[in-house]
């Protein structure tokens with residue numbers, strides 16, 4: 001650690017009295033040396049350095065985990081848990097583990113689920129939760145609490161937190177949710193309320209930055225394999241067959257990229273971070289023409305956000321947004337399928353050709369988390385609880401270089417994890433598929 005190390009400070013509650021962590025007395029834990037995390041323990045944000053270049057300051061985050069001293073008297077805790085945005089494998093596991101760990105580790109007895117996302121704070125009755133109620137939730141896809149987009153009314157939400165007396169709020173959601181959580185955290189601080197606010201990043205697209213990856217992502221990639229295999233079988237069993245699979249990924253192509261690398265059946269992977277074009281030298285049609293000549297079939301994987309700028313839109317479609325304000329996308333798979341058919345009919349009249357389009361969109365996210373993601377969700381929930389019990393607020397827990405860290409919420413809300421098309425991973429995709437370097441023309 002050098003003088004140039006920047007340690008990302010976390011906001012803390014100030015009006016509560018320090019007390020011993022009740023884990024000390026918990027019959028299942030025998031806190032040994034090293035069990036508690038020192039407030040001075042940090043995780044470095046970067047572990048790869050170029051020693052030949054000028055040294056940059058090191059950036060470090062506080063390490064997540066139980067603290068010897070905490071700020072809440074467990075019997076005074078009234079916790080609220082909310083899930084917002086789209087579904088993601090593992091949401092129920094996070095809820096379950098928050099409830100079970102608050103109850104079992106810290107002895108908290110007042111735990112409430114807020115139904116249907118942010119709007120639920122002020123428009124619906126909260127549900128009382130305990131370990132019995134949530135015991136098998138980790139085996140279910142979706143979120144038992146229900147979720148929604150939109151409905152973010154800051155004043156009403158914070159009023160509800162104040163009136164109901166919640167003093168710990170666990171917010172599970174994606175980038176939009178995290179931006180909302182920042183606003184709640186700031187308003188709660190402005191009103192001088194002693195309420196811990198923590199975000200648990202959820203995004204099947206894996207588009208949240210700083211953390212290594214988001215929960216549910218690996219499950220989604222695994223689920224995508226079935227669609228790609230089916231597309232491959234369909235394409236192989238036809239004359240000049242093309243299997244086309246559209247995968248989630250609004251503005252990032254992580255699912256498409258990882259599914260492509262895992263499958264090895266994919267001939268071309270199209271992602272939002274890399275523009276592509278259809279006609280002419282180096283275009284998609286020329287590439288597919290050659291693949292069909294060589295292999296008699298081809299498999300295309302396209303992320304939903306890819307090629308959006310090429311799809312013709314009417315004026316209404318140009319303006320269309322979902323309840324949260326996200327642009328509504330047109331179906332790139334449907335557009336691509338029709339463009340492929342038009343191309344083949346034009347350039348190869350009378351020759352057999354088939355495009356089988358598979359859209360497993362919701363099937364890859366509306367499933368329970370796999371074993372790896374379930375474990376990950378558990379560690380996230382535990383980290384969040386330990387942090388909030390210690391009095392931190394306005395933070396997010398997540399793995400940074402393999403270790404769990406507490407990251408300022410504002411930083412996470414702003415950070416975006418895009419596929420870096422100049423890095424090794426994308427080069428690897430191109431070496432596996434041998435697809436064109438569309439960037440040459442784009």
Ligand SMILES: Nc1ncnc2c1ncn2[C@@H]1O[C@H](COP(=O)(O)OP(=O)(O)OP(=O)(O)O)[C@@H](O)[C@H]1O
Nearest residue numbers: 085086149150152173174175176177179180203324
């Ligand atoms: N800038 C913002 N400020 C306050 N609230 C926001 C903001 N952006 C989005 N929200 C709210 O956050 C919630 C979830 O947002 P959104 O629907 O964009 O999903 P998300 O959290 O990004 O998850 P995902 O994109 O992974 O499905 C919604 O209730 C929305 O109103």
Ligand SMILES: O=P(O)(O)OC[C@H]1O[C@](O)(CO)[C@@H](O)[C@@H]1O
Nearest residue numbers: 086087204205248249250322365
């Ligand atoms: O149809 P919904 O629920 O709005 O969700 C669709 C979006 O949610 C995500 O799964 C997460 O943002 C995106 O990949 C997708 O565009």
Ligand SMILES: [Mg+2]
Nearest residue numbers: 085174175176
């Ligand atoms: Mg989002």
